[in-house]
Amino acid sequence: MLGMYLFLASEVLLFGGLFAGALTYRILYPEAVVAASARLHVWIGAANTALLLTSSLLVALAVQAADRGLRRPAAALLSGAAGLGFGFLVLKAVEYTKEIHQGLLPGFGGRFDFSSPVEQLFMNLYLVGTGLHAAHMTVGIAILAGLAWRIGRRSLPLPERAVTVAVCGLYWHLVDIVWVFLYPVLYLAR
């Protein structure tokens, strides 16, 4: 457990660097940041937030179930959480597609006519931040799904190995918390 907490601390520092950059630009160029943030799809982001928070709830319940040795509920909850996570990624893909068509994202051709370079920079930060988060989500979904599989096939005996579920749950919660900070910083700058 301690090992996982330490790893999570390092992940916090990783995203921390990004947030430091975002904070810098928020302070230096408030209007441009607000203008750029307004272009993001707040409602897709909100839906994603809801999905992710619910999935975290399912994971927390799964950890409890694992502690009590309840195999089927634990596996079901974990699969549900993974499924919701997958839904998050689907919505994210939809969102990215929209933004690519609008030419908002760099590297995909079709430059949007930004009124200031800082706006473009903000979109870049958005891409890097949410992209990095999505990468972590993918890993997390794989872990949750793998856990559910192993519990289902009884290769992870519960409640003896409940700590494994707890440790993986911690990782998922970190991914969730990162999003909880990412969403307001990116989508709700006013």
Add this chain to the structure above:
Amino acid sequence: MTVSRSAPDDRSIEMGAGISEKTVAETAEERISYLRAGHTLRSWFFTTDHKRIALLYLVSVTFFFFIGGAAAALMRADLLTPEGDLLSNEGYNRAFTLHGVIMVWFFLIPSIPNVFGNFLLPLMIGARDLAFPRLNLISWYVYMVGGLFTVFILITGGVDTGWTFYTPLSSMFANGNVVLAATAIFVVGFSSIMTGLNFIVTVHTLRAPGMTWGRLPLFVWSHYATSIILVLATPVLTISLVLIAAERLFGIGIFDPALGGDPLLYQHLFWFYSHPAVYIMVLPALGVTSELVAAAARKPVFGYWFVAASSIAIALVGFLVWGHHMFVSGQSMYASAVFSFLSLVVAVPSGIKVYNWTATLYKGHISLDPPFLFAMGFIGLFVVGGLTGLILAMLAVDVHVHDTYFVVAHFHYIMVGGTVSAFFGALHYWWPKITGRRYSIVWGSLSAVFIFLGFNLTFFPQFLLGYLGMPRRYHVYDPGFQVLHVLSSAGATILGVAYLLPFAYLFYSLRNGEPAGPNPWGATGLEWTVASPPPKHNFETIPVVTRPPYDYEIEQESDAG
């Protein structure tokens, strides 16, 4: 340290294995040293034994030390003459970049923690292995992958940005393999994080019964502090490199002013990692020195808790001083003043250590065997490096000597005079434990002396060069500087030969050295209670610790107050 062996059915720390009656064969097998337990390549490359992994690291860091040293040799040869005649401008840039990248990430950062930390940490706390043995092995493989990337870059023409990868050169204008280099360091950063994580969890969870925090050797304290930095600072480097790669590959202009970005942001992110990184490089060396000084004087370290706390203080305050690398970058005067003040503060714990070592030596029975010569050399060179660090921390002075050879000399005094000396000191001290052999004291002492002299001849002139205005990273210079450069290059030659000496006599000792007993130096510490070389699982029974650390007999002083 005297320990009492507990009864055979004591609580075993080994995961899942209760101690049951052992067969005679099992007990005998346990006494086989880790070196002999398994001869196949598989048993070495798939080992989870922390001692074997430490040796894997020893071979790799030595290999990279040579490559980095070769780059240095090229540079010093080119600097013999004021014209840039040996290397082209681009070539010289690539040489110093390679030298920095390899020496920092592939030698200095892993050297003491991954060789001696891996080998000794479990032994010193009375454990059978680290908390995550497989993670330990993976960290070596990750390190090697990063290293291979770097060798590949070396072959395909290198990078010319300097090890600091400042934007906008690195993100926009540099030719060469910037993204590859960033990837290599990105990869090797994970090795650091894994190691740090492993050490922290090990110290928290695997200490033997009775091994309270107050009985830990100071080596363990310093590695614990180092691990804090490893886990918390390295990810910031990771994100900085990701952003550089993103800018080069996808045009994501975080550091590009034309896109609203700020190149200075890179410097902040980079140095937020890289300043703590230099403490990663020096804290383990400070821990080694504490061990060597106590053993040299045959006295407990003076002010144990102050020395232990100073390691943690260095780790924590070290996160607050990154701006002292940026005094002339255009950051605000107020920020610079604050960083200057904090940089003075961070020197205090290091000073506490030096005073405490001196007090430890006072009235001790000082031995001048090779490891202790290296430790004395360390203290002298570290003090010079530290004092010149204070000079650089003074904002007003730094404005004049920033980016000159003064800075180069300062950090080489700490990293080479300090860390590399401590590495050699550790090598000479724990060599009998690791290999079970003793080496020639005469040759060991000679190499310690030559390293000290060669080092000073190489780097002391560089303080003068910097003070007189010679910029760093230049290979074309005013002919007036030539004398000092020639002195420095001459010293480098001596230093290079001196570094090669231990290869000869240490290798020789592997076959021809006297077998070492468990405790050839008469030192305290759990690692000296097991055979040399240690058996595969370290301890037959986990010891129970009852005495304080450094439990040497102290002579009664008649004037004790």
